[in-house]
Amino acid sequence: MKLAINGGTPVASAPPRVDWPEYDDGDRKRLIEVLESRSWGGFPAPAPRTAEFGAAFAARHGAKFGVGVTNGSVTLEVALGALDIQAGDEVIAPCYTWVATAACAVHMNAVPVLVDVDPATYCIDCDQVEAAITERTRAIIPVHLGANMADMDRLMAIADKRGIPVIEDCAHAHGAAWRGRGAGSIGSIGSFSFQSSKLMTAGEGGAVITSDGTLAQRLQSIVNCGRKEPGYDGFDGWPLGVNARMTEFQAAVLIGQLERLDEATRRRAEGAAALARGLAEVGGLAPLSVDERVTTRAAYQLVMRYDPSAFGGAHRDAFLRALNAEGIEAYGPFYVPLPDHKLFNAESRHWPMLRERYGDGIKAANARGELQFPVAARAAYDEAVWLHYPYLMAGQGAIDTIVEAVAKIRANAHELAV
């Protein structure tokens, strides 16, 4: 059987995945209610639907307070602001993530300190976190990556011992739980994104959750231009805020997304488990193992590890080209180590607090070979295969098609360019 990349018939004539995001008549009704109310914006903040959504979203994750925000990048900046991060403070973050996880520190005139990831989960390496802590460290931002969670037991032990706040970047982890505790409720603040690709979406959007009443007030104030309105005026000083308010249209959509979250999480976890079983029969491609302390698994992207020896020594990218040709869109360098990312262009002429540690900027430091992250580099350039969740929600037939495509490539690996 010829591989599709060489002119054979693809295993899947169309990608075997569900259309996403899902919506229903409840969403239609809420959106029309917002439209007809003529109260579309987020001001006065929090607006009623945003307040309703924030509270329900926080409760779903086991936190006391939730604040709606424009997106999941600004959430991280707002979180650092609420924690009173100051110029030159150090913020530890993993290097294998989306740019925003570390760019937030740069935007706050702080200094991101990047560390490598754990080879088992591709989440932040706690040994490296411990080694990177200095007297200037003021926050740690782990990312619950793909379908995994960072080792929150170890991380909280390291952070609590030194009184360093943890901001959980939960952009991939809506609904996940670590030993029964909701993602985002374990550290001081949880940050979520509702951008189009995410597990819950309003096209764009974000939320921060916390159980600390003062932090919640500071977060709400900063999101609302620094105002101190009744209900969030119980702290000293005036933070420099920003308009990062969620709109009522976003909140209306997110209320429905939250109603469906548990069901969607279950479908995704089942799909991920079925795919792991199917791929185990084929060999050569296996999802990363999930820590058993992850008691509810959110599968934003199923991240798998490719073994070239099962495919005649062919490089991961040759395999991916073949897989895409068979009708399965999966990605390799989904993330790259941040100093390699063309969008992570943090220069000291714009953010002078970077100069002491990084010279002209974080890129420049990389050019000198000072920022090397071997685990993340191996994942990005050789090993990782990322599959988006709509594939995991399309039922057993879709899973069988994916497994069939991988099996076909393995059986015909001699056709791949090595």
Ligand SMILES: Cc1ncc(COP(=O)(O)O)c(C=O)c1O
């Ligand atoms: C890990 C991570 N953090 C932060 C963000 C930023 O979220 P947003 O796209 O809503 O700004 C994303 C989303 O792309 C992400 O994947």
